[in-house]
Amino acid sequence: MSMSASLFNRYIWLVNTISRRGKISLEEINECWRISPYNESHDTIPERTFHRHKEAIKTLFDVDIKCDRSDSNRYYIANEEELENNYMRKWLLGTFAVDQLSREAKHLKGRILFEDIPSGQQYLEQIIEAMRDNRTLRLHYRTFGDSFSNTEVEPYCVKVYARRCCDETSAAVVRMENGHREILSNIVASQIDVHRLYGGVVPEIASRAHIEAISRITYEALDEAGVTLSDIGAVAVTAFPGLIGALIVGVNFAKSLAFANDIPLVAVNHVKAHVAAAYLEYPSLEPPFTAMVVSGGHTSIYQVSSYTDFKTIGSTRDDAAGEAFDKVARVLGMPYPGGA
Numbered sequence: 001m002s003m004s005a006s007l008f009n010r011y012i013w014l015v016n017t018i019s020r021r022g023k024i025s026l027e028e029i030n031e032c033w034r035i036s037p038y039n040e041s042h043d044t045i046p047e048r049t050f051h052r053h054k055e056a057i058k059t060l061f062d063v064d065i066k067c068d069r070s071d072s073n074r075y076y077i078a079n080e081e082e083l084e085n086n087y088m089r090k091w092l093l094g095t096f097a098v099d100q101l102s103r104e105a106k107h108l109k110g111r112i113l114f115e116d117i118p119s120g121q122q123y124l125e126q127i128i129e130a131m132r133d134n135r136t137l138r139l140h141y142r143t144f145g146d147s148f149s150n151t152e153v154e155p156y157c158v159k160v161y162a163r164r165c166c167d168e169t170s171a172a173v174v175r176m177e178n179g180h181r182e183i184l185s186n187i188v189a190s191q192i193d194v195h196r197l198y199g200g201v202v203p204e205i206a207s208r209a210h211i212e213a214i215s216r217i218t219y220e221a222l223d224e225a226g227v228t229l230s231d232i233g234a235v236a237v238t239a240f241p242g243l244i245g246a247l248i249v250g251v252n253f254a255k256s257l258a259f260a261n262d263i264p265l266v267a268v269n270h271v272k273a274h275v276a277a278a279y280l281e282y283p284s285l286e287p288p289f290t291a292m293v294v295s296g297g298h299t300s301i302y303q304v305s306s307y308t309d310f311k312t313i314g315s316t317r318d319d320a321a322g323e324a325f326d327k328v329a330r331v332l333g334m335p336y337p338g339g340a
Contacts, residue, residue, distance in 0.1 A: 006038070007056075009038045010038060010053065011053060011056060011057050011060065011061070013033075013036060013038055014029070014053060014057065014065075015057060015061065015063050015065075015077070017029060017032055018065060018075055018076065018077055019077055019080065022076060023068060023071060023074040023075065023076045024074055024075055024076075025072060025073060025074045025075070026045070026047060026050060026073070026075065029045065029050070029075070030044040030045055033045055062079075063077060063079070064077065064078040064079045065077055065078070066078040130154075134154075135154075136152055136153070136154050137152065137153050137154075138150065138151075138152050139151045139152070139153060167190070167191040167192060167195055167201045167206055168188055168189065168190050168191060169188070169189040169191075169209065169210045169213040169214050169217055169250075170186065170187065170188045170189070170217070171186075171187050171214070171217045171218040171220070171221040172184075172185060172186040172187070172221055173185045173221050173222060173224075173225035173227060173232075174280070180283065181279060181280055181283065183280060184224070184225035184226070184227070185220075185221045185222075185223075185224035185225040186221070187217040187218075187220045187221045187224065188217070189209075189213035189216075189217050191205075191206060191209045192336070192337060194209060195336055196335055196336045196337075198336075199326075199330045199336050200326050200327075200330065200336055203243050203245055203246070204245065206243070206245070206246055207243075207245035207246050207248070207249055210246055210249040210250065211249050214249060214250065214253050215253065218253075218257070229257075229261045229263070230261070232261070232263055233263070233264070234263060234264045234265070234266055235254050235257055235258040235263050235264070235265050235266065236254075236265075236266040236267075236268050237250050237251055237253075237254035237255075237265070237266070237267065237268060238250055238251075238268050238270040238273065239251055239267035239268060239269070239270075240267075240269060240270070241269070241270065241271065242270060251267075271293055271300065272302075272310055274293045275291040275293060275302060275304060275310070276307075278291065287304050287305055287306050287307060287309075288303070288304060288305050288306070289304050290302070290303055290304070290313070291304050299315060299316040300312055300313075300314070300315035300316075301313040301314045301315070325337065325338035326338040
C-alpha cells in the first residue's frame with residue numbers, strides 16, 4: 001500500500017473511530033489502532049503525529065477534531081452537526097467508513113453482500129458489528145400509521161441493495177413537427193473507461209462525472225443541431241427512478257437551464273423513456289402495444305395503452321439483465337461492462 005493511500009485510510013479510520021465513540025482518549029484510540037487491519041506494523045500513533053493527522057483531516061475533510069481537557073483529554077468531533085447536514089461529505093466519509101468496517105470483519109466476507117454502499121450508514125455499522133461480535137439486535141419499528149413493533153434478531157447475513165445509476169451523460173435535441181419526430185443531435189459522454197477500473201459503476205464517481213460533462217454536452221448538442229436555447233420549446237430531464245446522486249445532477253441542471261431561459265420543464269420516468277425511444281426508431285409505431293425494457297437496472301414488460309398510460313405486466317424480482325452480465329463477468333475475471 002502506498003504511503004498516500006495508507007495515510008488516507010488512517011485519516012478515515014480516525015474520523016470514524018472518534019465519531020462512533022463520541023469522545024475518546026488518545027490511549028483508547030491507540031488500543032483500537034493496534035488491532036486495526038490498516039495498522040500492519042501494530043504500532044501506536046504518537047501524540048505529535050496524531051495532532052498532525054488532526055490538521056490534515058481538517059484540511060481534507062473539514063472535520064474539526066477537538067480535545068475536551070475537562071474530560072480527561074478526550075477527543076471529539078466538534079462540528080458533527082454540520083457534517084450531518086452536509087449530504088455529500090457525510091456520504092463520502094460514510095462510504096469509506098463502512099468499507100473499513102467490512103475489512104475489519106473480513107472473516108464475515110461471505111456473509112456481507114455489497115452491491116453498492118448507499119448514503120445512509122446509520123444502521124449498517126451496528127448490523128455488521130452485531131454479526132462480527134455475535135450480538136443480538138433489538139429493532140424498534142414505527143409504521144406510517146405510527147404503530148410500533150419490537151423485534152429481536154441475531155443477524156447472520158446482510159445484503160445492501162442498490163439502485164443503479166446511469167454511467168453515461170447524454171443531451172439531445174429532438175424536433176417534433178406535424179407528428180414527425182426527428183433527432184437533430186445526440187451527444188453522449190461515456191464513463192465506461194472510468195468505471196472499468198472498479199468492475200462496475202461507482203455512484204460517487206458517476207455523479208461527479210455527470211457534473212463535469214453535463215453543461216458541455218448540452219451546448220455541444222445545441223451547436224450540432226444548429227439551434228440556440230431560444231429555439232427550444234421544452235427541457236426534458238430524467239427525474240426517476242435511479243441513483244439519487246446522479247439524478248440530482250441532471251435535475252438541478254435542467255431546472256436551472258429552464259428557469260434561466262423561461263422554458264417549460266418536463267420530468268421524465270427514465271424506464272418509460274426507454275419505451276418512448278422506440279417511437280424515434282420506428283416512426284410508424286403507435287399505441288397500443290407490448291414493450292419489454294431491458295436496461296442496466298430495470299427489466300420489465302409493459303402494456304402500453306397510450307402515449308402516457310403504462311401498465312406493468314411483469315418485472316424481475318432482483319437484478320436486471322445488465323447487472324447480471326456485469327456481476328457474472330466480474331466473477332469470471334472479464335472486464336466491465338460484462339454484456340459488451
